[in-house]
Amino acid sequence: MQFIKTKDSSFTVYNERYKEHYHTLSGALEEAFEKHVNAIGVExxxxxxxxxxxxxxxxxxxxxxxxxxxxxxxxxxxEIIKAIKNLTVPKEIEKEFSAFRNLTEKPEITDENNNTIKLILGDAIHTIDQLPEVFFNRVFFDPFSPKKQPEMWSKEVFKKVFALMKPGAKLSTYSCAKMVRENMKAAGFIVMDGPIIGRKSPATIAIKSHLASRNQQLAPRKMCNYSS
Ligand SMILES: C[S@@+](CC[C@H](N)C(=O)[O-])C[C@H]1O[C@@H](n2cnc3c(N)ncnc32)[C@H](O)[C@@H]1O
Structure with missing residues (x-):
């Protein structure tokens, strides 16, 4: 796998199947911090x-x-998980990254700050069905683009993700496509502009309202079952 240097000196990869880079060429690490972590905050x-x-x-x-x-x-x-072993990262995240290298050997790691990272390998459209409902505080939503991978950005997928999130939980993504935002709203999210980084259009932040009732939280999962 060939690494490509982006403008902030972090590396990305090009995917031959989808004909897309994994990150914006203006900065892979900047994208992670600005469009995801800082955009929705992490505690x-x-x-x-x-x-x-x-x-x-x-x-x-x-x-x-x-x-x-x-x-x-x-x-x-x-293959992309195995590539983590050979990735070189900028100094600012070298310390945090050292634990992640072990993901190439085992699917669950704990770093020195007791952060646990567990990987589930498989098609995310289906593996999310194994996850607990009303559980997550934050979601980083990062498939290839809606043009190349429309199935990942569907109303049904957003409904499943919505059901997994706690009231007040936030989701970040780089896309602001109309179809994406409409599907998010149909799934129950409040949708807002995220930051503008590396391109003209904003990223997107989707929030599950604090007012989402238990019934509303569970409704998406029920609807998915009816249609499957
Ligand atoms: C745009 S890249 C994400 C970049 C990633 N967040 C990072 O920091 O490197 C999209 C990723 O989604 C993965 N992917 C694509 N379709 C998937 C699916 N159906 N289930 C799970 N992962 C998928 C790809 O293999 C790729 O690693």
Missing amino acids: DESHILDFCFGLGYNSIAATKGHKNLNILGLENDL
């Missing part, structure tokens, strides 16, 4: 879902300065 003890883990930048960035995080990463490509 110690949070339960985080890293939906499309890849090289793990979003999770690595989340662990910086935090302790007792419980991170669950979903990824279907073992």
